[in-house]
Amino acid sequence: MRVNPWTLGLAAVGLVSLPAALQAEEKLSPLLTAVTPTTISGAVSTSIQWAPGTGDAFTSPRLYQRDLRKSDGFNLDVVSLTLDKPADEANWAAGYHVDLWMGPDANAFASQSSLSSLGGTDPADFAIKQAYVALRTPPGNGLYFKVGVFDSIIGYESHDSYKDPNYTRSYATSLEPHTHTGVLLSYQFTSLFSASVGVANTHGPIINERANPPRAESYKSYMGSIALTAPDDWGFISGSTLFAGIVSGYNSSLEGSVFNFYSGAVFNTPVEGLRFGAAYDYVRRTTENPESRAWAVTLYSSWEFAAKWSLHLRGEYAETDAGVPGTEGPFGTGSNLPNGNSKLFGVTTTLQYDLWKNVISRLEFIWDHQAGDNDMNGFGGQLRNGDTSGSQRNRYTLALNLIYRF
Numbered sequence: 001m002r003v004n005p006w007t008l009g010l011a012a013v014g015l016v017s018l019p020a021a022l023q024a025e026e027k028l029s030p031l032l033t034a035v036t037p038t039t040i041s042g043a044v045s046t047s048i049q050w051a052p053g054t055g056d057a058f059t060s061p062r063l064y065q066r067d068l069r070k071s072d073g074f075n076l077d078v079v080s081l082t083l084d085k086p087a088d089e090a091n092w093a094a095g096y097h098v099d100l101w102m103g104p105d106a107n108a109f110a111s112q113s114s115l116s117s118l119g120g121t122d123p124a125d126f127a128i129k130q131a132y133v134a135l136r137t138p139p140g141n142g143l144y145f146k147v148g149v150f151d152s153i154i155g156y157e158s159h160d161s162y163k164d165p166n167y168t169r170s171y172a173t174s175l176e177p178h179t180h181t182g183v184l185l186s187y188q189f190t191s192l193f194s195a196s197v198g199v200a201n202t203h204g205p206i207i208n209e210r211a212n213p214p215r216a217e218s219y220k221s222y223m224g225s226i227a228l229t230a231p232d233d234w235g236f237i238s239g240s241t242l243f244a245g246i247v248s249g250y251n252s253s254l255e256g257s258v259f260n261f262y263s264g265a266v267f268n269t270p271v272e273g274l275r276f277g278a279a280y281d282y283v284r285r286t287t288e289n290p291e292s293r294a295w296a297v298t299l300y301s302s303w304e305f306a307a308k309w310s311l312h313l314r315g316e317y318a319e320t321d322a323g324v325p326g327t328e329g330p331f332g333t334g335s336n337l338p339n340g341n342s343k344l345f346g347v348t349t350t351l352q353y354d355l356w357k358n359v360i361s362r363l364e365f366i367w368d369h370q371a372g373d374n375d376m377n378g379f380g381g382q383l384r385n386g387d388t389s390g391s392q393r394n395r396y397t398l399a400l401n402l403i404y405r406f
Helices: 005-012 020-025 030-035 104-109 171-175 232-237
Strands: 039-050 073-085 093-102 126-137 143-151 179-190 193-200 221-229 241-251 256-268 274-285 292-306 309-320 343-353 359-370 394-405
Touching: 073 104, 093 104, 104 126, 171 274, 171 292, 171 309, 179 221, 232 256
Parallel strands: none
Antiparallel strands: 039 073, 039 394, 073 093, 093 126, 126 143, 143 179, 179 193, 193 221, 221 241, 241 256, 256 274, 274 292, 292 309, 309 343, 343 359, 359 394
């Protein structure tokens, strides 16, 4: 029996299986044999969003929500495709990881296409979100390296929405770096303590971007993080985790050197299915005069109160100086409130019901409030023109999110 190369390729990556007799007859090529351990997974995220009221003169300050075209209609958010072959426990092991994003949300990673107009400066709706070689080396428990493009090591929430308690992202996510091109070293000292350190070209997220110009050729970005986990004999709080990390480097979007600090925690409780989280983010643009700063505090709670049902709450407050975040580019809690100096308060309520297999279905309501002075911009218009009514300060969003994971 003969099998076409396409079927052999699918079998090599585990998408289909071949009968034992056929496997003995059909010898996979050395290349296909090498990629056999690779797993393919991904997700398709869609949403229906409505922004009731008049508070939409300026769009949502949340990452992936800043496009007015997402309001009052149906959306494809992103299609993600992951190829993964992790390094095993051997002393000298290797693997790789690739995350590809397609769709409007991919443009948050500043991807550009040579096929785009104007010499590739237009958004391409495509991003190589991660692509790195994974290496494991002695000594001790093993040093793990990521070499290539990898997610930032700080932040409570993930860019992959299905990993988060809520559909939309927090203000803090907009303050944090997204991805880096560089080298990251991680080590698990014990089951209770781990750490990572790394060096990258820039603060990110543009792949292969250099800080030179305007910085010197030797100018790089540096990062480090630690994680502490409560031991098993600590009762209900066992497994709770504390995180802290910093990232410092050049950010072309903000046109300066940027310093990020992050700390976060996840706490288990004696109530089954209930846990809490907290995070603090701080960012400073250090090379401009005057310096610009922004910070955010975020609180979380998640409760799996019945089979297939869960409730997730998020409360947050953020303050930003003018220019941090910038008015353009992939960063910016205050980016859509152009005169900066924003004071933002937000509450997010998410009800999740897992009705279909492999599908995450969430109904979410978000209230964003501009708490700045009367000379600021609100979501519904310019407060400095005298209109300080609630419709000017507030923005409401109702969203239905459906994600299929494969």
